Amino acid sequence: MKGSVLKLTMFKKFNWQIWFAFLLALAGAVTYAFVFIDYPALRDFPWTALGFFALALGFLFAGFARAFAVGTRLPGKIAASIVGLLALAVMGLFLFAVLIAARWLPESKNAPQVGQTAPEFSLPDINGKQVSLSELRSAPIKGNPPKGVLLIFYRGYW
């Protein structure tokens, strides 16, 4: 009986709001990077993450209000501040990476434009065989002559 009363008071003392805010912030970033990235509408703008973050801010506010209420002890205030700041850091870094750093791309002003001839190239495929653009343009697809080639340049995975 005594033990369970103790546990109950411990849970009452535990500032779960601030930890929940941290978990929500983390969940927003992680689900975007690993789940919603496959859905173009949700990838192009991180709506899902913003939803998680809005909830996280609510719990963060509640957690801070609780930690800094009159009569709370200093260790609780410090712990809440650390967890709260971590949650804010996760959200800040995520938004910076997705909304700002992702735009640091070269302008590519001299990239081939519509109506121009695409520069020819010859590069090795995954088996080391040289393949040229003109071959790609003319080799049949499933027995039919190709209508076109879609070049997809990507950063690589190093």
Added chain:
Amino acid sequence: MRSIEKNLNSFESVGIRPVAISVDTPEETRDLCQKAGYTFTFLSDQKNDAIRSYDLVHAGAGEGGKDIARPAEFLIDSSGVVKWVNLTENYWVRARPEQILEAAKVLEAE
């Protein structure tokens, strides 16, 4: 890439051959294709030759300050003329398959 692979049949049925290009070595690219199950053509541009001639070099953006390609897509017709270009302004925003198939309609008319 995943969305390209998923829609590979739709692309091929309108006569479009997707080709992916990066600075990765053929071996690295083969590992990627095996792991991710990509079956279309992947080319390796380790010296940034094609990437440079398409003006897509993102200087120092790779691991250890290596030059790599910025993301971009080009649709080229069978005579070698560029028909559609997508130079994204945000790394996370790439051409969607339906966008590419829409652009491919100009090829149908030829």
